[in-house]
Amino acid sequence: MTAARPVRVHKFGGTSVATADRIRRVVQLVQAEPETARRVVVVSALGGVTDQLLGCIDAALARTGAHRTTIEALRQRHQEVLEALVLPEERTALEAQLNAHWQALTELLDGLYLLRECTPRTRDAIISFGERLSAPLVAAAFRAAGSEAIALEATELIRTDDTFGEANVDFATTNRLIRERFAAIPEDQIVVVTGFIGSTPEGVTTTLGRSGSDYTATILGAALDAELVVIWTDVDGVMSADPRLVPEAFVLPHLSYREAAEMAYFGAKVLHPRTMEPLQAKGIPLRIRNTLNPAAPGTLITAEAPPPPWYVRAVTAIRDVAVLMLEGSGMLGAPGLTGRAFQALAEHKINVLLVSQASSEQSLCLGVRAADAETALDVLRRTFAFELETGRIRRIYLVPECATVSVVGDRMRHQPGLAGRMFSALGQANVNVLAIAQGAAETNISAVIAQRDAQRAVQALHETFILRTMRAHLFLIGTGVIGGTLLDMLARQIPQLKEEEGLELRLAGLATAERMLWQPAGTPWNEARERLRAEGEPMDLDRLVQLLTTERPRRLVVVDATASEEVARRYPDLLMAGVAVVTPNKRANTLSYEFYRRLREIARERRVPYRYETTVGAGLPVIATLQDLLLAGDSVRRIEGVFSGTLAYLFNQMAEGVPFSEAVRAARAAGYTEPDPRDDLSGEDVARKLLILAREAGLPVERSDVEVQPLVPDELREVPLEEFLARLGEQDAYWRERVEEARREGRRLHYIGRIEDGRLAVGVQAIGPDSPFYNLQGTDNLIAFTTAYYCRTPLVVRGPGAGPEVTAAGIVSDLRRALEQMR
Numbered sequence: 001m002t003a004a005r006p007v008r009v010h011k012f013g014g015t016s017v018a019t020a021d022r023i024r025r026v027v028q029l030v031q032a033e034p035e036t037a038r039r040v041v042v043v044s045a046l047g048g049v050t051d052q053l054l055g056c057i058d059a060a061l062a063r064t065g066a067h068r069t070t071i072e073a074l075r076q077r078h079q080e081v082l083e084a085l086v087l088p089e090e091r092t093a094l095e096a097q098l099n100a101h102w103q104a105l106t107e108l109l110d111g112l113y114l115l116r117e118c119t120p121r122t123r124d125a126i127i128s129f130g131e132r133l134s135a136p137l138v139a140a141a142f143r144a145a146g147s148e149a150i151a152l153e154a155t156e157l158i159r160t161d162d163t164f165g166e167a168n169v170d171f172a173t174t175n176r177l178i179r180e181r182f183a184a185i186p187e188d189q190i191v192v193v194t195g196f197i198g199s200t201p202e203g204v205t206t207t208l209g210r211s212g213s214d215y216t217a218t219i220l221g222a223a224l225d226a227e228l229v230v231i232w233t234d235v236d237g238v239m240s241a242d243p244r245l246v247p248e249a250f251v252l253p254h255l256s257y258r259e260a261a262e263m264a265y266f267g268a269k270v271l272h273p274r275t276m277e278p279l280q281a282k283g284i285p286l287r288i289r290n291t292l293n294p295a296a297p298g299t300l301i302t303a304e305a306p307p308p309p310w311y312v313r314a315v316t317a318i319r320d321v322a323v324l325m326l327e328g329s330g331m332l333g334a335p336g337l338t339g340r341a342f343q344a345l346a347e348h349k350i351n352v353l354l355v356s357q358a359s360s361e362q363s364l365c366l367g368v369r370a371a372d373a374e375t376a377l378d379v380l381r382r383t384f385a386f387e388l389e390t391g392r393i394r395r396i397y398l399v400p401e402c403a404t405v406s407v408v409g410d411r412m413r414h415q416p417g418l419a420g421r422m423f424s425a426l427g428q429a430n431v432n433v434l435a436i437a438q439g440a441a442e443t444n445i446s447a448v449i450a451q452r453d454a455q456r457a458v459q460a461l462h463e464t465f466i467l468r469t470m471r472a473h474l475f476l477i478g479t480g481v482i483g484g485t486l487l488d489m490l491a492r493q494i495p496q497l498k499e500e501e502g503l504e505l506r507l508a509g510l511a512t513a514e515r516m517l518w519q520p521a522g523t524p525w526n527e528a529r530e531r532l533r534a535e536g537e538p539m540d541l542d543r544l545v546q547l548l549t550t551e552r553p554r555r556l557v558v559v560d561a562t563a564s565e566e567v568a569r570r571y572p573d574l575l576m577a578g579v580a581v582v583t584p585n586k587r588a589n590t591l592s593y594e595f596y597r598r599l600r601e602i603a604r605e606r607r608v609p610y611r612y613e614t615t616v617g618a619g620l621p622v623i624a625t626l627q628d629l630l631l632a633g634d635s636v637r638r639i640e641g642v643f644s645g646t647l648a649y650l651f652n653q654m655a656e657g658v659p660f661s662e663a664v665r666a667a668r669a670a671g672y673t674e675p676d677p678r679d680d681l682s683g684e685d686v687a688r689k690l691l692i693l694a695r696e697a698g699l700p701v702e703r704s705d706v707e708v709q710p711l712v713p714d715e716l717r718e719v720p721l722e723e724f725l726a727r728l729g730e731q732d733a734y735w736r737e738r739v740e741e742a743r744r745e746g747r748r749l750h751y752i753g754r755i756e757d758g759r760l761a762v763g764v765q766a767i768g769p770d771s772p773f774y775n776l777q778g779t780d781n782l783i784a785f786t787t788a789y790y791c792r793t794p795l796v797v798r799g800p801g802a803g804p805e806v807t808a809a810g811i812v813s814d815l816r817r818a819l820e821q822m823r
């Protein structure tokens, strides 16, 4: 007796047998396999045929008559393949065989047309013809290419129950039938088997569910103890996500049976969910390969697979899902209800994709296919008629147009926090979650979302869990000195951020007081200002806020580089909508205390970043230092500082004998002052910084609580700028005298803000050499914190407190922290 040859089963999907050329390729691929193996080939219907047959059913039921035209087109298509592939001497016989099929098919459809009714049984009979037509053609193509080959109908091999449309296999009988049939066929013959179909013990044709040919292949593989099953399709393997939804998806070289099954169950169309079942007990490996690219290694599916670099292996989605909601306080502590719901649905052969129940049992949420939704609703309303009447169940309703998104991976088991990550990734993508569920094995987590969010959700999850990169968006308001510098700085940093940190920051647009440009898909950083000029529309703050909050792309940060109160007043709207705000604009934090408090509260509650380090001391870590001290449990006794680079410069100049008027003009010429130097000289700017720090330190203070000593006399406050500048000299004598007086006492003048004992004051002070301010140079700021921990020597932050570069750098740092919080 010769040893049996090892068996290899090859399944070719509809895409692989769509045309005569493709079928030729199939023949070559199988012929290239080692002849020492027994070759079994499972084929699907020619690509698209099953869908067209389903279309015929609908057309016949609708009595349009279009089914006849479609059948004619299908006949034509198969005939062309026949003529291209089949040996001349075989044609007549094969044509006769196929014609019998066309005739049977036409009769069935005409029957529907007359009866206006299609039972699941008839539907299966009709769609089984796709495979029954393709298998004989493929077998003939093998023979034409010189191989011994026969075609078999799986109705004589696969025994099922009568669950039409998704029949269950009786494995004991099936395995026996397959073994007996194959024992009678010479081992060197290629056997071409119809995928997708089976039959009941009575010989009625059934189908195994859409994409069921995969399952046929593994049923055969297991029955014949195959050494390998290969599923040939039109992609290089099973990918980390549906490549049509996620362009960055990549081929997974190795998967476990469980992972592949979960992916298929939760929507990865590349495999039928049951494909893996027959192989598991025997550990038969399964390989997914590409007919169009046979050189690619494909995906290997076995019992165990080397773990992915991170927890999640793949992301999937099912579209066309509906959610059934059962609500009512009477569901509390009613253990039987859930069971009854399931049973009722099962009796109507409705598959529940996902279940989620509030722990109080106040609500039960069941995901089903959209096609089953109305029936399911009806079934549940009838099942719970009594409960609905007595109010134990308040209502049962349907949420249509949903989708499920799932993350799948064996390595997810026992990993806390993944569901949280999933929620936050979806939240960042502005995707609302209706329900969430996790499999008992902890190898999948699924969420129900609105169907329109499906692609965005899959992309967000793929990015978060698989690529582990992050895409974020920035909208810049204000392109003046600071905004402009920031744009240039980020344009330089972007490539590096992407390369080294996986952060893909896009510019979603920008606005000035005159114009705005909204490009949520991203606009090139270094062309942004030109685009604003060329493509921008007139600035309309209401509309802008509307766009930012309702059409926001994922992880949106608004940088407000204006000094506008109008813009600042919109921060609550932005934060409420989940849009982060990063700003050097002091306005928002210096409006009423109530406004300040509300901003922080929204940011905290919504977990949206709101950062404003650059409002005090530009890039210096002033606010961060204060916050750190408070976090450590420290308490502030005094904050004292020189908060204005401009005024520091002014007093340093005067100390060297420069008259007041000249010092102001020099500061203005050097670009240190505001365009109108009175904005600095009034002390308003310093007062605001002090107010912000006081509030950060916990004082519920208002602007009116700050005592400000202005450097501009009252009579010069209102005059035109030119006149003010011209009359500056009037002040020189006064300041010369004050500087001199201080010098006589060994002191120097500085404009100092101080918070102590709940008092906020800003003004000129004469300070001695023992003060940290005494040696202050140039435009430096110096802020000293005297606290419970830092009581003998204060903690000092010192450095340039103004300038476009340091301020923009401070904004970038705030931005990075904000993005970190939005991961």
Ligand SMILES: Nc1ncnc2c1ncn2[C@@H]1O[C@H](COP(=O)(O)OP(=O)(O)O)[C@@H](O)[C@H]1O
Residues within 6 Å of the ligand: 012, 013, 014, 015, 016, 044, 211, 232, 233, 234, 235, 237, 238, 239, 240, 241, 242, 243, 244, 267, 268, 269, 270, 271
């Ligand atoms: N995770 C995934 N990996 C690979 N392909 C996927 C995935 N999800 C969905 N698909 C889609 O499945 C298609 C293959 O399935 P299908 O069209 O049924 O092929 P066949 O006709 O070979 O059975 C691919 O072209 C791809 O667009």
Ligand SMILES: N[C@@H](CC(=O)OP(=O)(O)O)C(=O)O
Residues within 6 Å of the ligand: 012, 013, 014, 015, 044, 045, 047, 050, 051, 130, 195, 196, 209, 210, 211, 212, 213, 214
């Ligand atoms: N022809 C059937 C069975 C099948 O598996 O097809 P494919 O291999 O092309 O997905 C269907 O369309 O559902």
